[in-house]
Amino acid sequence: MKKFVSRFFSTIFYACLLISASANAVVEERTQLPLHPMPVHTTTTQNIVDALASRHYVPSRLDDNLSSRILDTYINDLDPSKSYFLKSDIDEFEKYRYELDEALKRGNLNPAFDIFNRYHVRVISRFEKVLAMLDEGIELFDFTKQEELLVNREEAPWATTEAELDELWRKRVKDAVLNLKLTDKEPEKIKELLVKRFTNRLSRSRQTNSEDVYQLYMNSFTKTYDPHTQYFSPRTSENFNINMSLSLEGIGAVLQLEDEYTKVVSLVPAGPADKAGVLKPNDKIIAVGQGEDGDMVDVIGWRLDEVVQLIRGRKDTVVKLDIIPAADDDGIHRTISIVRNKVELEEQSAKSEVIEIEQFGSVHKIGVIDIPTFYVDFKALQKGDRNFKSTTRDVKRLIQELQEEDIDGIVIDLRDNGGGSLQEAKMLTGLFIDRGPTVQIRSKSNRVDILNDRDLSVVYDGPLAVLVNRLSASASEIFAGAIQDYERGIIIGSQTFGKGTVQSLLPLNRGQLKLTQAKFYRISGESTQEKGIIPDILYPSSYDPESIGESTLEEPLPWDKITATNYRRKHLINHLVPELRSLHEERIADNPEFNYLKEAFAYRKARSEDDYVSLNKDERLQEKEEREAFWLALENKKREALGQDVLASLDDLDKEEEPTVASTEPAQVEGSTGGAIVPDSKEGEEPVPGSEMAGSGTLVPAVGEAEAEEENEETPDPYLVESGHILLDLISLEERTAAELKQSHGS
DSSP: OHHHHHHHHHTHHHHTOBOOSSSOOOOOOOOOSSOOOOHHHHHHHHHHHHHHHHHSSSOOOOSHHHHHHHHHHHHHHHOTTOOSOBHHHHHHHGGGTTTHHHHHHHTOOHHHHHHHHHHHHHHHHHHHHHHHHHHTOGGGOOTTSOOEEEOOOTTOOOBSSHHHHHHHHHHHHHHHHHHHHTTTOOHHHHHHHHHHHHHHHHHHHHTOOHHHHHHHHHHHHHTTTOTTOEEEOHHHHHHHHHHHTTOEEEOOEEEEEETTEEEEEEEOTTSHHHHHTOOOTTOEEEEEEETTTOOOEEOTTOOHHHHHHHHOOOTTOEEEEEEEOTTOTTOOOEEEEEEOEEEOGGGGSOEEEEEEEEETTEEEEEEEEEOOOBOBOHHHHHTTOTTOOBHHHHHHHHHHHHHHTTOSEEEEEOTTOOOBOHHHHHHHHHTTSSSEEEEEEEETTOOEEEEEEOOOOOSOOSOEEEEEOTTOOTHHHHHHHHHHHTTOSEEEESOOOOOOEEEEEEEOSSSEEEEEEEEEEOTTSBBOTTTOOOOSEEOOOSSOTTTSSGGGSSSOOOOOBOOOOOOOOSOOOGGGHHHHHHHHHHHHTTOHHHHHHHHHHHHHHHHHTOOEEEOOHHHHHHHHHHHHHHHHHHHHHHHHHHTOOOOSSHHHHHHHHHHHHHTOOOOSOOOOSSOOOTTTTOOOOOOOTTOOOSOOOOOOOOOOOHHHHHHHHHSOOHHHHHHHHHHHHHHHHHHHHHHHHHHHHHO
């Protein structure tokens, strides 16, 4: 997973594509080896070198040391699993170790293309060998033999001979055959599918062009500065601008290519895929079909832009996806259907609801405001439109509506919010404080600018909680950090992403450069970089912080601290946090939902540490049975605690979920401002030249279907419910403190 997240930022074109019908179809023609740089790449490279030297936040010399890192990064980006290059290739590339710096300054790309062309030859030769192996027949594989496949090859040595790689790929193909055998496919079908799969991979490898190589190399170069500095080729820039248009048709999924698979990075909240509930982050898409009756096209090994093209389509049409769910450890795949639809900005705003919490012998109303991103309609704002769309304006209206319902407190839900407008994060904070600083920004020159809320009015001064998770990033961290520093509210959830940098887009003679130019700091002086925000009360997380987050990326900027600003705390609640934690822990000790998540996370984390997979059929069947038994027992444990009927098998659970899939209606809208950080961590809106943004994120839909809303009423979010309990605890403790203070003054 760490490798996946780090590569996410080096291939932004692939990572940030939201499925859209408005992009042009990708038509690639077969190219012949060797590939060569385009003449225009020379000037573009020199422009990138100059921009990094003069405008990047961290001064770095393009010298022999950086040259060495660029070489290692480039080789790792090409062959991270050490499956194609031989040690002799790597030894030969050593001649470039201290030459890439001078070559880049001159715009000389020959070393990069020489390395890639060797890689290209190795890849094509390897797929041809695999196809020859399959042609001999899969019956040659002996699944009674005790063999293992090393799946985590990060620390594996480079193969010294072709025979070593032949053995590695024999085991890989054997593993692929065994996976399909465990799904009860006939041998003929298995062979047919794998031949088709590797034929596609061979074909797509031959379609690689010079622009692909250039972008990969440039991002291996820019990655050595920080994970968020990236080169956008003309095609990448075009797709980026399409995403900025906020009028897309598709399923609302952000995709990433990882180890020949198309992997789901994240879903647009309230988009078609999110509403359907059948596609999840980290699911792998292995085949795509058009319409309910269309043939499935195997897409393993395809270029991601081509997979995207298959998934894109007109609204109200159906796309079928054959996926390997991330939640299934046995590799069993299933077919899902999603109705494509359109997303408009109007559907991407914050939304609110009121949940009822029973505590202290009575029912209390808690207002919840879900903020998917920090958005603002820049064009309308610049035109002087007083009714321009923005997060702060919408939240202000929602607060007023909630207050009319006589709520006891408000929870601001920032889960999965990857950021957006810095200005909106500042202004949103101003709704909850009378005035004061909200965030500090340090530039390359070490100049620190302090953004202040100067509005003396307070829209809401009542009990407040902010709910975050590992995918809350950038602007979300600025807001949550300010609320925490002011002690204005209680922060609940899991450690946030830790993206504390700001980028701007710089136009080049060909494409664009996304460049890190500043760093954010809380009003307390602490950076949000790497560490993110640590909640006052921690929830169990679905995301492993060792796999997802800024700290897992390659070459992240470090956490540091600057001088705190002058600010006055709005409340004094920090002394109540230990008691709040105690009450929370006591309450969730027997909470079925929380216990389920804890055990599921521990199980998946333990399994993720397995470096080998058995190639023995009996052992694999036993492992599959053990996994299914674990998940069935865990599911039934939760169901029993909730008073629900237990299941005889996991198949019964699938049957229960079928109505949800079948009743999926066309989503309302879908849209994006250009990308996601991970898991998202999402990177929020990218700043256009002349503007500053808190980070990247996705402007996401907020209005759900009636069916979905009804279902949510029947099965409330356990995290929101517990957040409501914590908020009521806070209210009770503050009232007790006030009473004690009054009594002490009276005595």
